[in-house]
Amino acid sequence: MADGVFRIPLPLPNDGLRAVNVYAIVDDGGLTMIDSGWALAESQELLGRAIAALDCGFPDIRRFLVTHVHRDHYTQAIAIRQTYGNQVALSIDERTSIDNANDRQGFRRHLNQLVRCDAGPVLEMFRKMDRPPPEPNLWEYPDEWIDGRTDIKLAERALVAIPTPGHTRGHLIFRDDSNVLTFTGDHVLPHITPSIGFEAAPSDMPLAD
Numbered sequence: 001m002a003d004g005v006f007r008i009p010l011p012l013p014n015d016g017l018r019a020v021n022v023y024a025i026v027d028d029g030g031l032t033m034i035d036s037g038w039a040l041a042e043s044q045e046l047l048g049r050a051i052a053a054l055d056c057g058f059p060d061i062r063r064f065l066v067t068h069v070h071r072d073h074y075t076q077a078i079a080i081r082q083t084y085g086n087q088v089a090l091s092i093d094e095r096t097s098i099d100n101a102n103d104r105q106g107f108r109r110h111l112n113q114l115v116r117c118d119a120g121p122v123l124e125m126f127r128k129m130d131r132p133p134p135e136p137n138l139w140e141y142p143d144e145w146i147d148g149r150t151d152i153k154l155a156e157r158a159l160v161a162i163p164t165p166g167h168t169r170g171h172l173i174f175r176d177d178s179n180v181l182t183f184t185g186d187h188v189l190p191h192i193t194p195s196i197g198f199e200a201a202p203s204d205m206p207l208a209d
């Protein structure tokens with residue numbers, strides 16, 4: 001995408017979008033990743049091959065800067081951290097969603113919300129869906145909570161994390177001023193408007209946010 005910045009598309013099964021983009025920033029011999037992909041064996045293998053082409057392995061990832069808590073952006077960072085001990089950063093406004101994912105009642109609230117919104121047919125479709133087998137718990141907290149607009153210093157460049165709530169309560173974009181790059185996560189999508197996320201504990205008016 002720019003000097004030292006690489007886009008890595010990773011698989012996104014069961015979704016209207018074809019791929020989730022993660023970005024590798026080469027920085028002083030190590031990597032900073034923007035987003036991580038969905039924790040799937042195929043995705044981790046592809047990511048490993050992509051960073052090998054940059055002469056790096058998973059232990060060289062210093063930090064994952066994650067735009068938001070959705071599975072396809074966050075969970076692979078946790079899966080890789082469980083093995084290699086990398087650092088993971090996420091907005092503090094995503095904390096409620098992680099707490100809900102770890103709480104059975106949180107899922108129940110999610111379903112009740114469908115009923116409240118008069119989305120009974122959606123609930124019926126959901127009940128009939130084949131669901132994947134339960135995965136190991138990847139809804140762990142990050143190492144670092146980003147609280148509001150925050151400067152992030154890398155060895156060779158400076159980013160700023162900017163809150164852009166809507167798609168999720170705690171969505172962040174990361175702007176690199178010196179290189180005129182902005183990593184927008186799901187705040188900006190190529191062919192559709194970003195969906196307003198279906199959160200177990202939504203803010204009052206995510207579209208307005």
Ligand SMILES: [Zn+2]
Nearest residue numbers: 068070167186
């Ligand atoms: Zn998303």
